[in-house]
Amino acid sequence: MTRQDNEFAKGWPYVLCALLGVGMGLGPVPFYTIGMVAPHLAKTFGWSFSEIMLGLPVMTFGALLAGPVIGILADRFGVRRVALISVAIFSLSYMAFGLSNGSLPLYLLTWTVMAIGGAGTLPMTWTRPISAHFRRQRGLALGFALLGTGLFGFLIKPFAAWLIAEHGWRSTYFVIGALPLLITLPVAWKFFHDAKPDAADAPEAAKAAAEGLTLKEALKTWRFWAIWLAFVPIAFATSGPIPNMENLLKANGFDMGQIVSLAPLIGLSVIVGRLLGGWLIDHFWAPGVAMALLSVSALGCVALTQPGASYAHAVFSISMIGFAAGMEYDLLAYLTARYFGLRGYASIYGALYGAYALGAGIAPVAYGAVFDKTGGYGAALMLSAVLLVVGALILLTLGRYRREAGPEVSVAEDVARSADHAPAS
Template sequence: MSQRPQGYTEFRRGWPIVLASMLGVGLGLSPLPFYTTGVLAPHLHAEFGWGMGQIFFGITITTFVVLFAGPLAGFLAARWGTRPVALGSLLLFSLAFMALAFSNGSLPQYYLTWGAIALLGAGTLPITWTRGVNHWFDERKGLALGLTLMGTGVFGIFAKPMTAWMITHFGWRGAYIGLGLLPLLIAFPVAFALFRNTDDDTHSTATSRPSDGLSFSETLRSWRLWLMGAAFIPISFALGGPIPNMENILRANGFAPEVVIRLTPFIGLSALIGRIAGGWLVDRFWAPAVALIILSLPGLSCLLLAQSQFSFEAALLSIFLIGFAVGVEYDLMAFFVARYFGMKSYTQTYSLLYVCFSIGAGLGPAVFGWSFDRTGNYQAVLTASALGLVLGAASFLALGRYRVPAAVSPARPLAAHSSPNSLTTPAR
């Protein structure tokens, strides 16, 4: 009888973890506010007379709160286990998001609610869910991470029309209640039933042990960590800046509103493709080389979009490359942490890199908008972003061989891990 490949075996026992994590990420803090606030903003403006800048400043608050709440969630997951942190955060995030329905026109109250959403919902970020997935997968780690993080893209496709439908039928307050119920009624019960710990489960068949790898103090002394953090800041800035500004970038170059509406949804679609393709690629090829190619290509997008005039085809290609890279960046971060530092301090390490990522992603949209306000175009910031993407992606090549090899299992003999030509051989 032919033996099943290890990747098949991993997915046969680990698919519940992937499904629960995909829903947890997709209905968590990362996508829910960002995909829906733009639809709700005009109704808050009409109700309270708030300016758009005042309304969207709530999202800015979440970015800054996550800078310390994300690492805190990672610390708690390492201390108490991923499952209780993720489940508790789903419940509290759901309640906090529904609290926006009770806004009364007070901006301080509105901003405090957003702060509570970020603080209580930090456990729903990829920091926690990818920790569980990394424990349960090894041979197909990249693909499993891609499927997990695909949740943000799937929700992104339906979020805006679903929010508009809720507002039409239940008003903006009802929409906040309905959106807040999604993690409580969908993600929470699935995660409760299917998401399992590896930290304290002595009967677990997970492929990676929590004790594998470097301690956090050892990781902090590694130059590889700081190289990754420095690289992810310009990358996240250059990818995060154009996306919320894309409609204005296209309008500034003469595209009609109906054409803009046709083009911008391709960001979400290409991100979905990037999740799957990126995960498949890093399972089979050296991840820094994959990062160099995929994260450098959007530099071409930035240069095309920086032109005073560009065609529909150029705009479509640019949007696709940016979206594809956005679909890969989180996968790469999680994969890098697991392969270069191991699982012993995964949440703390991922949290620190997530902070670096958030700095770039949080500043990008505002700097892009400020650049347009000052110059009337995006040429300078897009050109700088193209350079940042190439330099940031190229720096990953210095990481060298993986320091934590793929796990040895009965389905994969030791010889598969000791080949001198294997890129998964630990660094000496």
């Protein structure tokens, strides 16, 4: 059996833990459930929808500030310890919403605590052992590991709707909030450890784990800031349409039956984006893959702006937008490992995640403002299309992966060599 075959045979526990940890963590859970409970919070407490939705930007910017700190703690004390503690804090703070008493400041404070305490459930911790263990199949392993967001996005809305109908919104918070404690925490306690390679792989893996830059060193490189600048527009472009998709389709003239049938395509396309994107970046130069796939996703945004867009247009558009959202996390994790190494992986990823958080935090608010002013989302979708291409073009400047780095070469030379160099570690 080759080492490539052995990677999944030996590394599957890390993939499983990441799938559960990310899928039931800070990223997807509040994002996909807020729309289900919002009408009930509004009815119970008299809050407006805009007040309720303030929780999302509060969470996003809380994670933006906490991400680099959590990454530094993970690099210093180990990702296992940080991830396990963060799972517990996130779970308990999410359940605390079920105790809401009508105080809006307390509601927003709960979002803040959840964001800061739960930031360790983001991919910066769960993907670190994967990037250390997997070499030739790293992109595919990250794709499988980060499937949790798509799977949870596909399943959580109908589950939450059933819980609300049968047991009320407070019980819904308690049940969904308990899932990380009951599922993620026991599995991670058993299987999730800071990478400790076996004897056969120890010299190579130990060398890989020690190789690379610290956060302080990475901050001095132009590649760090190029990735950071690229992910702000990419995150904006993919995070704006998804939480507004139901209203976006309604504004485009689709009836409720069509909207219900189209909505699940988001989760399904995120899953496809995770796996196909992960496989492609294992075999081809990752920035080039991003350029191709994000450009197609930009066409999806444009298609949804056309007057009288058909059902087929909507299927294409939603699939492409979800596809782009699907490849974001594993692309960021892959780029972090390949351009900066594993020495300061968690802290560097945490700092780069700030770019994603910034774009994702601004986007839903901007989309809502465009709708309030124009009665539609055409201008916001066109902006997303442009930003997807802009972000992809910035990534093209990155050049060769760090481990193949020698004298500086042009982007054209990098693209020409990418097929030979990208899979090698």
